[in-house]
Amino acid sequence: xxxxxxxxxxxxxxxxxxxxxxxxxxxxxxxxxxxxxxxxxxxxxxxxxxxxxxxxxxxxxxxxxxxxxxxxxxxxxxxxxxxxxxxxxxxxxxxxxxxxxxxxxxxxxxxx
Amino acid sequence: xxxxxxxxxxxxxxxxxxxxxxxxxxxxxxxxxxxxxxxxxxxxxxxxxxxxxxxxxxxxxxxxxxxxxxxxxxxxxxxxxxxxxxxxxxxxxxxxxxxxxxxxxxxxxxxxxxx
Numbered sequence: 268x269x270x271x272x273x274x275x276x277x278x279x280x281x282x283x284x285x286x287x288x289x290x291x292x293x294x295x296x297x298x299x300x301x302x303x304x305x306x307x308x309x310x311x312x313x314x315x316x317x318x319x320x321x322x323x324x325x326x327x328x329x330x331x332x333x334x335x336x337x338x339x340x341x342x343x344x345x346x347x348x349x350x351x352x353x354x355x356x357x358x359x360x361x362x363x364x365x366x367x368x369x370x371x372x373x374x375x376x377x378x379x
Numbered sequence: 380x381x382x383x384x385x386x387x388x389x390x391x392x393x394x395x396x397x398x399x400x401x402x403x404x405x406x407x408x409x410x411x412x413x414x415x416x417x418x419x420x421x422x423x424x425x426x427x428x429x430x431x432x433x434x435x436x437x438x439x440x441x442x443x444x445x446x447x448x449x450x451x452x453x454x455x456x457x458x459x460x461x462x463x464x465x466x467x468x469x470x471x472x473x474x475x476x477x478x479x480x481x482x483x484x485x486x487x488x489x490x491x492x493x494x
Contacts, residue, residue, distance in 0.1 A: 298480070309469055309485040310423065317480055355422065357483075366413075366438075367483065371422040 271358050273370030281378050286343040288373035290356035297359055299339045300367065301330060305352040313341075346377050381406035385470050385486035392493055398443075398457040400489050402470030405451065410472040412453040413483070414445055417467040429453060465493045 272291045280286050290299065298317045302310040314323055316332035316339060323330045327350075329342045343350055353374045357367040382405045392398060404410055414426040425438045427445035435445050442461060446454045453470055470486040 300483070309488045312482045312484060315480050315482065357423075366425060366428055368425075369423040374420075 271356060271368055271370045273356055273373060275373055276371065277374050277376075279376045279378065280346050282348060283345050286346050286350070286375055287340055288354050288356075288375075289338065289340050290358075290370050291338045292358060294337070296336050296339075299332060300357045300359075301339075301341050302355045302357060302369075303352050304355065304372070308352075310355060343375075346375070348377050348379055351375060351377050381472070381484065383470060383472055383484060383486040385468075385489055387489060388487065389490045390492070392460050392491065394462055394493055395459045398455070398460050398464070398491070400455040400468055400470075400491075402453040402455075402486055403451055404453075404472050407451070407472065407474075409450060412447065413471040413473070414453065414455050415469040415471060415485075417469060417488075419466070423469070427455070460493045462493050465491055467491075 274289050278286055298315055300315045301313040303313055304310045314325065314330050316323065316330055319336050320334045321332040327344045331340045333339060339356060341354055353372040355372045356370045360366060360368050384403045386401055409431060412429045415423045416426055417423050426443060427435055427437055429435050429447045432447055432450055435447060442459060443455060443457050455468060457464065467488050467490050469488045471483050474482045
């Protein structure tokens with residue numbers, strides 16, 4: 268079945284450093300979504316990428332979808348302690364049902 | 380605006396006891412609804428999804444079941460809990476698709492510990 272590999276599993280950074288998490292698929296994706304889960308909380312939708320080579324920005328967060336639509340990245344510039352949490356990518360495999368397969372997530376910790 | 384409720388927030392149950400977790404959505408009609416489980420420090424596993432009343436699809440065979448008795452109500456059940464059923468159970472709903480894009484919203488979750 269379809270799988271999505273997400274790396275790294277953990278990332279520890281000093282506040283102010285940049286952070287990047289990557290998702291890779293062996294098959295071409297129709298779209299990819301990114302979620303953030305704060306410690307003790309539930310996943311919160313961040314963004315969806317649909318087009319080949321698409322780049323979207325949300326303040327310090329930059330999301331990219333690869334030209335071949337097989338990989339994606341989330342980059343955070345100048346991390347802050349509020350960025351702490353686990354970042355998941357998710358891909359649609361269920362057609363009209365919109366069922367998602369989630370990556371295992373990257374857990375980000377930020378040292379002040 | 381749409382909101383999604385789950386209860387209880389936390390639950391401690393002995394092995395072999397029954398389970399009933401409830402999820403309700405407000406502010407939308409005929410949503411696609413989902414049950415996920417997240418083991419400690421792990422990713423999200425889709426358990427069940429429903430596209431309408433009485434319509435349930437199971438993604439992973441196990442001792443859990445789901446029901447959708449009303450349009451905006453989704454229930455996760457078990458007749459006899461196993462230790463391996465411990466985890467964080469999340470209900471979610473999905474917006475309609477516009478230009479190939481949609482969003483999925485999660486409820487606050489139920490933390491289940493089976494002892």
